[in-house]
Amino acid sequence: MAGLLRHLGAVALPRAADYRGARTSWRADLTAGLTVGVVALPLALGFGVSSGLGAAAGLITAVVAGVVAAVFGGSHVQVSGPTGAMTVVLVPIVAHYGPGAVAVIGLLAGVLVMTAGLARLGQLVAYLPWPVLEGFTLGIAAIIFLQQIPLVSPVEHSGESTVAAAVTATLHASWPAVWPSLVVVAVVVAIMVVLPRWVRGIPASLVAVVVSSVLVAETGLAVPTIGPLPEGLPTPSLPVLSLSALPSLLGPALAVAALCAIESLLSARVADRLAGAPPARRTEPDRELFGQGLACVASAMVGGMPATGAIARTAVNVRTGARTRVAAVVHSLVLLAVVLFGATLVSGIPLAALAAVLMVTAVRMVESRVVRSVIHAGRAEWAIFAVTAAVTVLVDLITAIEVGIVLAGLLALRAVARSSRLTPGAAGTGIDPPPGVEVQRVDGSLFFAAAPTLFSTFALAPSTSVLVLRLSSVHALDISGAAHLAERIDQWTADGVTVLLKGTRPDHAATLEAAGLPQRLHCSLPADDPDHVVDHSFAELDRAVQHAARHVQRC
Structure with a gap:
């Protein structure tokens, strides 16, 4: 109540300071x-x-x-x-x-x-x-x-x-x-x-x-x-x-x-x-x-x-x-x-x-x-x-x-959507993915206006067995963007491609979970394999690429 009265007085009442000078x-x-x-x-x-x-x-x-x-x-x-x-x-x-x-x-x-x-x-x-x-x-x-x-x-x-x-x-x-x-x-x-x-x-x-x-x-x-x-x-x-x-x-x-x-x-x-x-x-x-x-x-x-x-x-x-x-x-x-x-x-x-x-x-x-x-x-x-x-x-x-x-x-939404893109490779990281492993970086925002176009124009190389998606450059993510990503992961998985995620931001975790994305990341390595992981999400790119290479070897 005291704060409300102070605000009322500050907004509604003239002050001597108004005529300073x-x-x-x-x-x-x-x-x-x-x-x-x-x-x-x-x-x-x-x-x-x-x-x-x-x-x-x-x-x-x-x-x-x-x-x-x-x-x-x-x-x-x-x-x-x-x-x-x-x-x-x-x-x-x-x-x-x-x-x-x-x-x-x-x-x-x-x-x-x-x-x-x-x-x-x-x-x-x-x-x-x-x-x-x-x-x-x-x-x-x-x-x-x-x-x-x-x-x-x-x-x-x-x-x-x-x-x-x-x-x-x-x-x-x-x-x-x-x-x-x-x-x-x-x-x-x-x-x-x-x-x-x-x-x-x-x-x-x-x-x-x-x-x-x-x-x-x-x-x-x-x-x-x-x-x-x-x-x-x-x-x-x-x-x-x-x-x-x-x-x-x-x-x-x-x-x-x-x-x-x-x-x-x-x-x-x-x-x-x-x-x-x-x-x-x-x-x-x-x-x-x-x-x-x-x-x-x-x-x-x-x-x-x-x-x-x-x-x-x-x-x-x-x-x-x-x-x-x-x-x-x-x-x-x-x-x-x-x-x-x-x-x-x-x-x-x-x-x-x-x-x-x-x-x-x-x-x-x-x-x-x-x-x-x-x-x-x-x-x-x-x-x-x-x-x-x-x-x-x-x-x-x-x-x-x-x-x-x-x-x-x-x-503005159209401009933001157009700024979102997939950048191939691991340029600037010093990491060279082995054959069969493809690395793509998602830049910009992954939201309802950008995700459909972003993924509809993207096609994997025929030789790709493992796809590493780098998400650390995603500034904004909404439930629609996460749902589109989950659908694409389902399609890639159905085509026999293992999907790994790198650099998911902590503030995006709840949105990805709501879209059911973690449940779609299946490890194809046997459970007794030392490199078997339930969560195909990695903090470091070199670790993700090493894991991807292991998948390729097993395949």
Whole structure:
């Protein structure tokens, strides 16, 4: 019980050590927080609109979830809030269950993620294959880009499929009515691409949004805008939970929780690498899960959307000098100031401007260097990458991760199976087997995927009377591999060949015994022969070869 309470306290409670060094780094943290807050503003608004919940939901999420995750999470420099990946999950949820269900789903997902942290599941994300993660990222980027097309060319669609909605909006657009929005998109994209080449350190996305808003206001271009925003935060309250609807919401809640956990832990790992964090200052994964889950709960209670760690904003935070959690808290306070004092100005931002910001963000999520690395890594890695990306776009994110992991596992099994082989002779041992004795070394793993092929392609020389199998190089052995070996020994014995085993590992003994292999090793020497042994298994190769020669002589 004492250990459980210690773990609970370590995962769930903030510590004074979280702010160690803040007295000397507060200026850098303040600068980083202000910068990230400015960068996060258009993204928070854009992701809120893109999710179908509205710009206010995105802004509220960035404020509330951002500060809760910063205080209770396990990373010192992570910035949390609404993200493109979460938007991708929320769009079909909003379309199917309605905006009101998001608060319930966010609450359930938050509790699930908190529970995962308490259950010490934070380390599991380390086992996700790299091509799966990169394919997942490519798929998310494609969906984020496609989601913006209906904002630029608003056409009625079902909302069930991002690809279908984008195609419908493109094919059925009224181009005379759409061209003002296209002008706004062109202006924003041009500023975001060109400005960083001329001036560094200025958030190009914010400049682009401001310029496009002024352009619309001064020229009277007929484009939709964000509209009224609340001038304050809603009073926290628990969402209404209908027990009859709960079973149907558990599936979406699991999907949201899985994405929250995976994206947050990945973002935190990136942050540790960028910051060059020493071991003592690296992310505590279980605590990060608890903090992100609590952030989702808090966001749901004020009408926000589920949040995760945001890789892009976290990278900006680190690169602008953040050292402690103070920077992420300041980022949320900057956005809170916008809610309290700048709601009127923000309400005039064109939706097309936010769509353009997210389009550029989506394109920048895909690094050509990473794609080239995957291609050069081999056909298996490229297949995992491409399939994961395709399933992400065409089905959903959780299915994509499941398919990617299964495919990676199957290809890994195939690679391990192909590495298993029989090597003839006793090369390198200095032992020369006499005529009639054949020595084969089994290399690699002897398991269900390798054993059938390994033995099906092997044939003994016609003159062989005794076969010595060297098993000391077998790394892994399962019951299927042992059973295949036992069957082959039966066949060889039926053909008059005596089989000896050399170098069976102690940790494989139980598996070989379960497959009945020791009972299949029959000694053909008479019981009164000095070389008669019941167990045809030897620790040394020279002893096995000597015994084999004795068999040949007797035959």
